[in-house]
């Protein structure tokens with residue numbers, strides 16, 4: 355069965371058995387006060403509007419039996435997988451690995467690294483721990499998707515121009531078709547969010563398509 359969702363630049367077609375919902379880095383470190391995002395000087399409130407629509411599309415995907423995959427950005431406690439250039443990023447005292455209000459910043463196992471409770475992974479849903487921006491870099495995401503026969507991805511998560519865009523471009527190069535859900539992704543910088551979505555859908559969908567959670571939910575109902 356093939357379904358269609360309204361999207362830019364053209365309707366997005368998918369077969370539910372070959373489609374997955376990919377939820378990128380919905381972690382306290384990016385969405386909540388006291389995490390990595392705030393340590394970099396950002397207003398995390400801008401990202402929190404994604405939680406409710408992502409929860410709605412998550413519920414719809416689960417009800418329709420779609421594969422749901424979550425990612426978490428973070429590093430080993432000894433930071434051996436964190437490139438020095440990434441460690442040097444940010445303000446002294448608030449860098450990756452340093453203690454913050456939610457534990458060591460962007461370190462696996464710390465409170466800030468957890469996915470926010472509203473979007474917690476369900477039983478059996480793969481969770482991909484990623485050290486980089488793109489979710490395919492240094493992870494087994496591609497193997498997980500291929501072993502489930504996935505060809506199309508609905509993409510939610512943060513931030514639009516960093517980990518979402520990197521992942522969508524990596525997916526596109528690997529032959530996966532992505533529909534980025536505009537209301538389920540966000541940036542600390544609204545302008546970057548808007549321009550990133552435009553870039554993805556430009557030139558006939560050079561990196562993917564852009565749609566909304568409501569249209570995906572309607573198609574899955």
Ligand code: C5J
Nearest residue numbers: 379427512513516517
């Ligand atoms: C960032 C991310 N912004 N998940 N990570 O450093 O977008």
